[in-house]
Amino acid sequence: MIRFVFKNLWNRRAVNGWLTVELIIIAILAWIIIDPLVVSVYDRNSSPGYDIDRLVLLSVSATSEGTYRYNPAASDSVTVIDDYFRLLSMAAENPQVQSVTPIADGQSLEGEGMMTQSLSTETDTVFPIKMFFVPGTGFFSTHGITASDPKTDIADLDSRPFSDNEIVITRELARRLFHDENAVGRVTVPHWGVETVLVGVIDDVRPKSPMNVTTMYFRPCRPTGDREFDGTKMPVNDGFSIMLRLKQGVDSEKFVTDNTEWANSLKAGNFYVSKISSLLQNKRDIEEAWGISNSERIGSALATFFLINLFLGVVGTFYLQTRRRSTEAGIMKAFGASPSRIAVTMILEGLILTFVTWAAGCVIFMQYALKEGLAASHANVSYLLNESWVSHFWVHFSIIAAIILILMSIAVAVGIYLPARKIANTDIAYSLKEE
């Protein structure tokens, strides 16, 4: 049957020539529209590497010196730290809150701040993103971060006192530094005379939703009421943040709406909560600020328009072409073809044509892609490692090509199946009279 199908295709090349050109153009257009859209949707929907759904951030500010609410008696370093922990306890008392952890100012996931610092082994140097955490405050479990290797225990990391040179790294960073994930207990090359010891490997985390998985490490720091910052201490005088993990079943956005007043009532010394926001909202804000939501909206609209046109155009063309073959179907039927066999034969012809034109379209687009690259992730910054399929040219190319092939095949199959079924079930006598 396949030989018969190929012969039929070849012998109908005059008619199929136009279809071939049309389908090649569609394949190329599909690349232009579908590739960036798929990458964008993938980026947005990839797991952030931690449990973002029930996280709420309280931004804590400090009353400025000189303003009438400023309390000079609460400005010494001991009182500042007391107030800092008092505010944490007050936040933890909310019945809907499961746990809390302090965050250095601007250092939260989905937050504004982001800094990198190199880590080296004898052979490799990587520039991962560095985040600070306060040891013993349940930082990892509050975020819903998970362990990547059997030697790492999240509960242990949460309670571990951590010395200043102990860090926790992500799996991707372990792979980059040591070429395997078994990094616990290893040390990095001394940096400014300090050798860093790796005490835990966690699953990859995306510091901001538009970014792909990147390399990260978490360095301990202790809160201080002094204004000095030496890399191991976190001055909190001017403010900090508190991350809340809500209890199971509590909706973070509803929690924010219902607890704005509660948040406003949280005050300790010169500290007060200036803002309450869910991490989901922060994620949306970042995507909006980076222009991702908008470009995705435009991309989706274009893709929808394109897909509708693809379906109408391809389905319509194949519908008309197939409809004209009713006499042929009548002949086939007269000589023993069942209706389903006729439909299958015609669909096979269409699918083979689709495959050939799709391959041609892909080869043509590949010339452009090899030169200009495929659609990139939003945060395709050179120093950020981008280890998803998006950055592997051939994997990326194959995935998008497969999606396009599936879409084209569906359109062609529908365009042929509807009339083929009809003509295959028409009375033979009527079909043969039509000529």
Added chain:
Amino acid sequence: MNTIISLTGINKLYRTKEIETLALENVNLSINEGEFVSVMGPSGCGKSTLLNIIGLLDRPTSGTVKIDGVEASAMSDRSLARFRNNELGFVFQNFHLINSLNVIDNVEIPLLYRNTPAKRRRELAMKVLERVGLAHRINHYPSQLSGGQCQRVAIARAIVGNPKIILADEPTGNLDSKMGAEIMEILHSLNTDDHRTIVMVTHNENQAKLTNRIIRFFDGRQVQ
């Protein structure tokens, strides 16, 4: 002799929104195995409708069709297709060859639906093409052949699957007298040499006289 085609009380009614046309009325007909029967009558008298019903290309409004002892009315589309493929061969007035296929591929069609292996298909097709004198034209397309040659291809296609019955609907209607005679010669040879049953619709009295029996129709009724 065995009855190979049996029609009992066949009526065929065509309905449109405005009118009903009775194409066949109470047709009772038996054709024996190995017979060569002509069906004659004026245009529109129901000859082709009768042939379509015998060939299971159309279903009667009422009545029973038995081909080679098998009652056709209860068969599914798939069973009908298989039955046609094994038992019946068709020759049409306007040939009904598939223009996008060459001669040999057209002839192979019935075998294709029997899932005959490609090599065997080719052998059988070559054999029947030799018989109709077209072995040298296997790679030609229908558009490159004369009407007589097209009809010979159609006959080759009709007999390649070795059916017991050949139904020919005005097989010489589109041909000049010389080509018509050639086609008739082939049909007679299929009847006398291979003992195939042939039912032929024709307007040509001379051709009809050479067959075993003439059945005449008028206004959907069998009159002889």
